[in-house]
Amino acid sequence: xxxxxxxxxxxxxxxxxxxxxxxxxxxxxxxxxxxxxxxxxxxxxxxxxxxxxxxxxxxxxxxxxxxxxxxxxxxxxxxxxxxxxxxxxxxxxxxxxxxxxxxxxxxxxxxxxxxxxxxxxxxxxxxxxxxxxxxxxxxxxxxxxxxxxxxxxxxxxxxxxxxxxxxxxxxxxxxxxxxxxxxxxxxxxxxxxxxxxx
Numbered sequence: 713x714x715x716x717x718x719x720x721x722x723x724x725x726x727x728x729x730x731x732x733x734x735x736x737x738x739x740x741x742x743x744x745x746x747x748x749x750x751x752x753x754x755x756x757x758x759x760x761x762x763x764x765x766x767x768x769x770x771x772x773x774x775x776x777x778x779x780x781x782x783x784x785x786x787x788x789x790x791x792x793x794x795x796x797x798x799x800x801x802x803x804x805x806x807x808x809x810x811x812x813x814x815x816x817x818x819x820x821x822x823x824x825x826x827x828x829x830x831x832x833x834x835x836x837x838x839x840x841x842x843x844x845x846x847x848x849x850x851x852x853x854x855x856x857x858x859x860x861x862x863x864x865x866x867x868x869x870x871x872x873x874x875x876x877x878x879x880x881x882x883x884x885x886x887x888x889x890x891x892x893x894x895x896x897x898x899x900x901x902x903x904x905x906x907x908x909x910x
Contacts, residue, residue, distance in 0.1 A: 713800035750834035751818035760785035799905025815889035819897035866891035
């Protein structure tokens with residue numbers, strides 16, 4: 713999903729010079745990598761004069777343009793847990809290539825045989841901060857993947873986001889997109905996980 717997201721962020725100049733840490737520290741709810749890191753269950757490593765501390769990524773963003781990085785601290789590392797049976801995907805709808813998302817969804821799954829052992833789902837651009845869709849994650853755990861299950865997870869994603877109307881679209885449109893993109897991301901994530909298991 714990192715590759716999926718990086719291919720739709722801004723333009724090649726930004727993609728080649730920007731960093732994951734810089735993107736996360738900007739804390740813009742419409743940027744892609746916060747959702748990717750949340751779905752992947754990453755951990756942020758923050759360093760300052762008092763030493764180093766780790767923060768789960770879902771606690772990293774405190775509000776719009778606000779992070780857990782305090783004065784005199786710097787984000788130095790993003791830790792990505794590596795687990796067997798993993799698959800992930802990022803889906804985004806934008807007005808034109810490289811634009812901020814109208815809505816975006818990141819999904820990660822960890823398969824155990826034909827069952828989803830764990831899942832991570834997060835949304836961009838449909839709230840004041842990145843939306844961690846924990847209810848959909850709970851729904852998916854210990855179940856076999858199916859289109860019906862993905863549709864239910866999409867409905868939860870639509871319900872749990874809080875978009876605002878703006879020049880990119882009305883609230884109901886953005887809610888609908890969040891659900892559809894969640895389904896697409898889950899479908900691709902599971903397909904990728906099952907290919908790894910084969």
